[in-house]
Amino acid sequence: MGAAAALVTVGDALAAAIARLAAAGVPEPRADAEVLLARALDTTRVGLVVAARRPLPETAARDFAALVARRAAREPLPYIVGEREFWSLLLTVDRRVLVPRPETELVVETALRLAPAARRILDVGTGSGAIAAALARELPAARVCASDLAPGALAVARANLARHAPGVVLVCGDLLAPFRAAAFDLVAANPPYVTDAELGGLAPEVRDHEPRVALAAGPDGLAALGRLVAEAPRVLAPGGWLVVEVGAGQAPAVRRLAEEAGAERRQAARGESRAGVGLGRAAHAAREFDRSARSARAPDGPPAELDTGRYVRVEVVRDHAGIERVLALGLGGGGWTRS
Ligand SMILES: C[S@@+](CC[C@H](N)C(=O)[O-])C[C@H]1O[C@@H](n2cnc3c(N)ncnc32)[C@H](O)[C@@H]1O
Numbered sequence: 001m002g003a004a005a006a007l008v009t010v011g012d013a014l015a016a017a018i019a020r021l022a023a024a025g026v027p028e029p030r031a032d033a034e035v036l037l038a039r040a041l042d043t044t045r046v047g048l049v050v051a052a053r054r055p056l057p058e059t060a061a062r063d064f065a066a067l068v069a070r071r072a073a074r075e076p077l078p079y080i081v082g083e084r085e086f087w088s089l090l091l092t093v094d095r096r097v098l099v100p101r102p103e104t105e106l107v108v109e110t111a112l113r114l115a116p117a118a119r120r121i122l123d124v125g126t127g128s129g130a131i132a133a134a135l136a137r138e139l140p141a142a143r144v145c146a147s148d149l150a151p152g153a154l155a156v157a158r159a160n161l162a163r164h165a166p167g168v169v170l171v172c173g174d175l176l177a178p179f180r181a182a183a184f185d186l187v188a189a190n191p192p193y194v195t196d197a198e199l200g201g202l203a204p205e206v207r208d209h210e211p212r213v214a215l216a217a218g219p220d221g222l223a224a225l226g227r228l229v230a231e232a233p234r235v236l237a238p239g240g241w242l243v244v245e246v247g248a249g250q251a252p253a254v255r256r257l258a259e260e261a262g263a264e265r266r267q268a269a270r271g272e273s274r275a276g277v278g279l280g281r282a283a284h285a286a287r288e289f290d291r292s293a294r295s296a297r298a299p300d301g302p303p304a305e306l307d308t309g310r311y312v313r314v315e316v317v318r319d320h321a322g323i324e325r326v327l328a329l330g331l332g333g334g335g336w337t338r339s
Pocket of ligand 1: 097098099100101104124125126127128129130131147148149150153173174175189190191192193213214215224
């Protein structure tokens with residue numbers, strides 16, 4: 001076949017790609033095909049309109065075919081183009097991290113509204129570094145720490161934070177275990193919250209490509225949330241806030257876990273022994289954590305015995321679809337938080 005016969009126009013190549021992506025079940029085939037073709041041609045989506053009748057150069061055609069094949073295999077578009085915007089910050093993303101979602105900006109918004117004076121902030125399960133970068137941008141006087149269990153995620157976060165918020169400190173560890181008592185005014189998190197049963201029914205983009213450790217949270221989806229709610233009163237200073245994203249329908253259960261944790265902490269403080277009798281998961285975690293915190297606290301940290309805080313304020317925030325998406329739990333005893 002001669003070279004002239006092999007060349008198709010930009011417009012024809014786009015139409016063929018849209019059809020292929022649609023056949024593969026991609027939800028927005030036109031928009032995605034345009035982004036990928038613009039990338040292959042190193043132009044903009046408007047540039048595609050201008051070039052519609054021109055022949056597509058061979059190298060661009062090859063690049064475009066490879067990009068379309070990845071998207072047809074339902075790889076998320078942000079992984080293919082290597083970036084995603086969050087809070088107006090352009091973040092590098094790849095398959096080591098969850099693609100930051102627009103609804104997670106509600107975590108940032110809620111944290112800024114409830115704890116505008118926070119000076120010590122933790123983004124736990126930072127993934128790409130999205131929440132930490134946004135909070136560090138908005139609260140430049142704060143010291144921000146970002147943690148994750150996954151070394152791959154931390155590598156991505158490191159690159160993003162170096163670009164957008166170089167002062168953020170990165171820590172590798174399991175949820176709140178690495179941190180000393182009363183270390184933070186604000187803990188923000190978008191933890192894994194997908195139930196085992198839901199995993200198989202997720203869109204292929206999520207189920208087959210995003211990291212399992214960023215999604216899976218046990219039979220009820222509350223494994224990480226329960227531990228966070230139970231353990232946060234230890235690492236929060238009096239008056240501090242825990243602001244967490246939750247899955248659709250999970251807010252009431254997380255709220256109950258917070259109440260359980262509070263009740264259990266009060267009973268533990270009174271020295272009542274309830275070992276093994278009807279304790280909730282969160283309460284068990286809190287008790288276990290308290291034990292280890294007492295022996296493991298940093299020498300310069302406040303004594304773990306100060307850890308009598310309990311949640312006295314609860315706020316549930318809905319997303320634009322009306323789904324309860326963010327839960328904010330405020331500890332008692334603070335002087336600076338807004339009520
Ligand atoms: C749902 S993703 C959120 C990522 C990012 N914060 C965002 O909103 O885009 C959850 C993150 O928590 C991390 N993670 C899961 N279990 C963890 C644990 N036990 N301790 C610390 N991080 C954990 C995962 O590696 C993942 O990066």
